[in-house]
Amino acid sequence: xIIDCHGHYTTSPRQHxxxxxxxxxxxxxxxxxxxxxxITDDEIRATIxxxxxxxxQERGTDLTIxxxxxxxxxxxxxxxxxxxxxxxxxxxLIHRVCTLxxxxxxxxxxxxxxxxxxxxxxxxxxxxxxxxxxxxxxxLNPDPSGGFWQDPPLGDKYWYPLYEKMVELDVPxxxxxxxxxxxxxxxxxxxxxxxxxxxxxxxxTSDLFKNFPTLKFIIPHGGGAVPYHxxxxxxxxxxxxxxxxxxxxxxxxFFDTCVYHLPGQELLAKVIPIENILFASEMIGAVRGxxxxxxxxxDDTKRYIEQLPISAADKAKVYEGNARQVYRxxxxxxxxxxx
Amino acid sequence: xIIDCHGHYTTSPRQHxxxxxxxxxxxxxxxxxxxxxxITDDEIRATIxxxxxxxxQERGTDLTIxxxxxxxxxxxxxxxxxxxxxxxxxxxLIHRVCTLxxxxxxxxxxxxxxxxxxxxxxxxxxxxxxxxxxxxxxxLNPDPSGGFWQDPPLGDKYWYPLYEKMVELDVPxxxxxxxxxxxxxxxxxxxxxxxxxxxxxxxxTSDLFKNFPTLKFIIPHGGGAVPYHxxxxxxxxxxxxxxxxxxxxxxxxFFDTCVYHLPGQELLAKVIPIENILFASEMIGAVRGxxxxxxxxxDDTKRYIEQLPISAADKAKVYEGNARQVYRxxxxxxxxxxx
Numbered sequence: 001x002i003i004d005c006h007g008h009y010t011t012s013p014r015q016h017x018x019x020x021x022x023x024x025x026x027x028x029x030x031x032x033x034x035x036x037x038x039i040t041d042d043e044i045r046a047t048i049x050x051x052x053x054x055x056x057q058e059r060g061t062d063l064t065i066x067x068x069x070x071x072x073x074x075x076x077x078x079x080x081x082x083x084x085x086x087x088x089x090x091x092x093l094i095h096r097v098c099t100l101x102x103x104x105x106x107x108x109x110x111x112x113x114x115x116x117x118x119x120x121x122x123x124x125x126x127x128x129x130x131x132x133x134x135x136x137x138x139x140l141n142p143d144p145s146g147g148f149w150q151d152p153p154l155g156d157k158y159w160y161p162l163y164e165k166m167v168e169l170d171v172p173x174x175x176x177x178x179x180x181x182x183x184x185x186x187x188x189x190x191x192x193x194x195x196x197x198x199x200x201x202x203x204x205t206s207d208l209f210k211n212f213p214t215l216k217f218i219i220p221h222g223g224g225a226v227p228y229h230x231x232x233x234x235x236x237x238x239x240x241x242x243x244x245x246x247x248x249x250x251x252x253x254f255f256d257t258c259v260y261h262l263p264g265q266e267l268l269a270k271v272i273p274i275e276n277i278l279f280a281s282e283m284i285g286a287v288r289g290x291x292x293x294x295x296x297x298x299d300d301t302k303r304y305i306e307q308l309p310i311s312a313a314d315k316a317k318v319y320e321g322n323a324r325q326v327y328r329x330x331x332x333x334x335x336x337x338x339x
Numbered sequence: 340x341i342i343d344c345h346g347h348y349t350t351s352p353r354q355h356x357x358x359x360x361x362x363x364x365x366x367x368x369x370x371x372x373x374x375x376x377x378i379t380d381d382e383i384r385a386t387i388x389x390x391x392x393x394x395x396q397e398r399g400t401d402l403t404i405x406x407x408x409x410x411x412x413x414x415x416x417x418x419x420x421x422x423x424x425x426x427x428x429x430x431x432l433i434h435r436v437c438t439l440x441x442x443x444x445x446x447x448x449x450x451x452x453x454x455x456x457x458x459x460x461x462x463x464x465x466x467x468x469x470x471x472x473x474x475x476x477x478x479l480n481p482d483p484s485g486g487f488w489q490d491p492p493l494g495d496k497y498w499y500p501l502y503e504k505m506v507e508l509d510v511p512x513x514x515x516x517x518x519x520x521x522x523x524x525x526x527x528x529x530x531x532x533x534x535x536x537x538x539x540x541x542x543x544t545s546d547l548f549k550n551f552p553t554l555k556f557i558i559p560h561g562g563g564a565v566p567y568h569x570x571x572x573x574x575x576x577x578x579x580x581x582x583x584x585x586x587x588x589x590x591x592x593f594f595d596t597c598v599y600h601l602p603g604q605e606l607l608a609k610v611i612p613i614e615n616i617l618f619a620s621e622m623i624g625a626v627r628g629x630x631x632x633x634x635x636x637x638d639d640t641k642r643y644i645e646q647l648p649i650s651a652a653d654k655a656k657v658y659e660g661n662a663r664q665v666y667r668x669x670x671x672x673x674x675x676x677x678x
Contacts, residue, residue, distance in 0.1 A: 142523075148487060149523035184481075184488035189575050190540040193564045194533035201529040221571075225532045225564035231600025232560075235626030235637035236528050261570025267606045287574030298574035 002302065003323040003330075004056075006174065006220055006256050006280030007064035007105075011051035012093060013043045020072070020086060027078040036089055044096055053104055055283045059302055063334070064283075065327065066094055067108040067139050071187050073178035075113040076146030080121055087112035087125055095133040102337035106330065107135040108174065111162075115145035120161040130169045134336065136327040138166070140173035140217075142199045147182030147191055154199055154217075155206020163212050170328040172216035174256075175199040188286035196224025200253065204237060204245070209252040216252055216326050218278060222259035222268050230271040246273065254326050256280035257301050257318065260287055265304040274314045278322050279305065341641065342662040342669075343395075345513065345559055345595050345619030346403035346444075350390035351432060352382045359411070359425060366417040375428055383435055392443055394622045398641055402673070403622075404666065405433055406447040406478050410526050412517035414452040415485030419460055426451035426464055434472040441676035445669065446474040447513065450501075454484035459500040469508045473675065475666040477505070479512035479556075481538045486521030486530055493538055493556075494545020502551050509667040511555035513595075514538040527625035535563025539592065543576060543584070548591040555591055555665050557617060561598035561607050569610040585612065593665050595619035596640050596657065599626055604643040613653045617661050618644060 015037035023033040052064060068090035075083055091109045098105045109129035111122040122138075129135040140162070143149050152158040154175070166173060177195035178187075185191040196219050209215060219226065226233060234245055242248050254276045259265050268277060281301040291298045305318060324331050354376035362372040391403060407429035414422055430448045437444045448468035450461040461477075468474040479501070482488050491497040493514070505512060516534035517526075524530035535558050548554060558565065565572060573584055581587050593615045598604050607616060620640040630637045644657060663670050 149521050151523070153523050182488050184490070184492055184537055184541070186540040186544055186575075189543065189572065190533075190537040193536055193568060194529075197532055197536075197564065198523055198529040201525040202523070204528065205525055222567065225536065225567065228561065228564065228567035228603050228606060229532060229598060229600075231598070231603060231630065231637050232626055233528065235599055235628050235630065236525075238628045239626060259568060259570070260574055261610070263606050263609045264567050264570060267567060267602050270602045271600070287571055287578060289574050289577045291570065291574065298570050 001063060002061040002319045003279060004061050004064045004281050004283070005218065005278045005323050005327070006258055006282045007052060007066045008069045008282065008285060009066060009094060009097065010069050010284050011047040012069065013039050013047055015039060016089065016093060017072070019089070023082060023086065024077050027082050033085060039093070041096070041100060044093070045100060048097055048101060051284055053101060056104060059300055061281070061302060063103070064105050065108055065136065065323070066097060066105040068094060068110040070139065070176050071179040073110050073139070073141060074146070075141050075144035075178055076115060076181050080112065080114045080117045083114045084112040084121070084125070091125065091129050091133065098133070098337065102339070106333055106337065107133055108137040108139060109135050110139050111141070113141050113144040115150050118161065119159050122162050123165045126162070126165055127169065130171055130329070134333050136329045136333055137171045138173050139176045141178055142175055142195055142202070143177050146178060147180035147185045153202035153206065155202050155208045163215055167212055167214055170214070172218060172326050174218040174220055176220055192221055192286070193224045196221050197226060200224065200226045200233070203249055203253060204233065204242070209249065216254065218254045218256055218326065220256045220258055220280065220282070222257060222264060223255035223272070227255065227268045227271050250276050254278055254322065257305060258282045258299070259301070260298040261291070262304045262307055265301070265308060269308050269310055274310065274317055275322060277318050278326060279319045340402060341400040341658045342618060343400050343403045343620050343622070344557065344617045344662050344666070345597055345621045346391060346405045347408045347621065347624060348405060348433060348436065349408050349623045350386040351408065352378050352386055354378060355428065355432060356411070358428070362421060362425065363416050366421050372424060378432070380435070380439060383432070384439055387436060387440060390623055392440060395443060398639055400620070400641060402442070403444050404447055404475065404662070405436060405444040407433060407449040409478065409515050410518040412449050412478070412480060414480050414483035414517055415454060415520050419451065419453045419456045422453045423451040423460070423464070430464070430468050430472065437472070437676065441678070445672050445676060446472055447476040447478060448474050449478050450480070452480050452483040454489050457500065458498050461501050462504045465501070465504055466508065469510055469668070473672050475668045475672055476510045477512050478515045480516055481514055481534055481541070482516050485517060486519035486524045492541035492545065494541050494547045502554055506551055506553055509553070511557060511665050513557040513559055515559055531560055531625070532563045535560050536565060539563065539565045539572070542588055542592060543572065543581070548588065555593065557593045557595055557665065559595045559597055559619065559621070561596060561603060562594035562611070566594065566607045566610050589615050593617055593661065596644060597621045597638070598640070599637040600630070601643045601646055604640070604647060608647050608649055613649065613656055614661060616657050617665060618658045
């Protein structure tokens with residue numbers, strides 16, 4: 001089985017995004033948000049059949065771990081109640097996709113975060129999504145301010161209430177920022193990658209995984225700048241008298257394969273232990289074109305993995321085995337959804 | 340000749356750094372800064388002979404393009420007058436090093452930047468350093484706020500007065516942030532790399548090099564996350580209907596080789612045209628230890644370059660030729676300093 005651990009519902013029905021715009025406009029004007037729009041199963045089916053399902057079939061992948069659109073999380077907009085209503089709507093939609101296409105999508109939730117609001121308020125939504133919807137993880141935004149970085153680093157006790165619930169439910173988080181509202185950053189070009197690198201370094205300089213030995217993070221987009229600078233990170237940790245990164249972080253931190261050219265994938269597989277790499281494409285995401293150098297979509301990452309000089313057993317780990325290890329509830333949920 | 344284009348005076352005499360602390364303390368208390376300390380030539384010689392010169396000789400490099408300590412620039416501290424006095428002191432010290440060791444060091448200046456203060460106020464110091472000191476470039480901080488990213492992106496007209504002077508003087512800038520005062524970032528672990536990636540993307544999304552076709556930027560630390568994600572950046576540019584990156588940016592943007600392991604260097608040389616890569620180590624900098632996997636210093640980047648599968652002619656470009664092209668005043672300054 002080929003499991004893509006990083007997919008967002010970037011093709012969600014138009015009225016869903018329209019309602020979001022209305023919700024934010026209402027919030028800005030001090031009005032109550034309008035009621036949420038009706039979305040039929042057929043409308044959802046159309047967005048998937050012509051979107052992610054089509055791409056799955058074209059590329060020969062089986063199952064996508066699916067979550068709300070990352071740039072759309074917009075935790076910098078509105079306040080805690082705005083985020084709560086939006087997260088509820090987005091997660092419900094993911095649940096409906098997973099119910100309609102149980103053999104193709106398994107859910108991960110977004111969290112109702114807001115800048116400088118304790119992540120304690122995310123616990124109930126996480127629990128609801130895992131318990132009621134069968135979701136297997138969450139996306140955690142390390143910068144709900146959208147590029148101004150106003151929340152404490154991920155090692156801070158500020159985040160512990162959420163981590164306690166994650167550990168209790170045995171679900172990992174993908175560390176994923178949302179849209180940049182700071183003009184210094186381009187959302188998918190620099191903010192995403194910088195969020196990944198910052199998050200890794202926040203973990204490196206903290207006692208987080210001593211305190212939560214079973215907590216697991218996936219750093220997306222191939223780990224930002226981290227594998228390319230693996231020597232730098234090993235050296236910085238060594239200068240700080242920390243244990244080797246394999247011990248200090250790699251029992252808890254994993255990287256996905258959203259790297260959109262072969263040389264990058266080769267580097268990732270060369271420097272990061274194979275057990276720490278999870279197949280992912282973020283299809284219909286940040287980069288949608290066809291690479292003229294290959295004639296294939298930049299984000300068709302399976303083509304790169306196929307070319308890596310690694311064994312079939314290692315490929316199986318990247319495609320399936322590691323995801324089943326990191327998303328501890330995944331195998332049971334697959335059994336349930338596949339019926 | 341082997342030219343290291345990225346070295347900072349991280350070993351500067353103690354009284355220089357002590358004065359900086361006093362200057363900031365005085366500023367915080369509304370007092371005038373004390374007079375600058377006396378530093379003898381012998382004191383400077385000692386810091387270099389036992390520091391950068393020793394490392395040059397041990398590693399077999401010839402010439403370092405040398406600038407004030409990057410983390411020490413501290414543009415987020417004090418105000419414009421504080422930055423002006425500090426930049427003057429730091430640049431003067433670099434000039435003294437270059438005068439004492441004319442065959443080993445050629446200067447690059449820091450700029451008296453402050454967050455949200457027009458870089459127009461950096462023009463005089465740049466001109467002074469180039470004209471009076473024979474410096475061949477400057478370090479430009481894209482985030483003088485120290486991790487809160489409050490200034491406009493590098494493509495904004497805000498920066499044009501500085502670019503106009505750079506073009507007039509025919510000197511490039513290394514885009515280099517300083518210390519992070521935002522707890523979300525580790526200065527050398529994430530802020531530096533994120534600054535590199537953000538700067539590259541700011542260039543990508545702007546008309547900067549259409550307006551300044553001879554302006555040149557060096558993105559240090561191997562270009563942050565950029566070469567590892569070269570497919571992503573090519574794809575994003577393509578989705579934006581921009582020309583190929585080789586045309587759009589690579590006549591103006593160059594990467595250094597401050598990447599502290601062989602796989603990273605291999606990737607850099609594989610994806611970035613050889614003409615755009617400048618040898619650098621940032622020795623006695625961010626990573627000071629010895630890599631147990633190689634038995635050599637992480638930042639002894641010459642050892643990695645030696646192992647690359649590139650021709651001797653290409654190595655000569657990386658070591659010397661490209662630096663002479665990008666730092667347009669370098670060859671004349673070498674002739675002058677070498678006597």
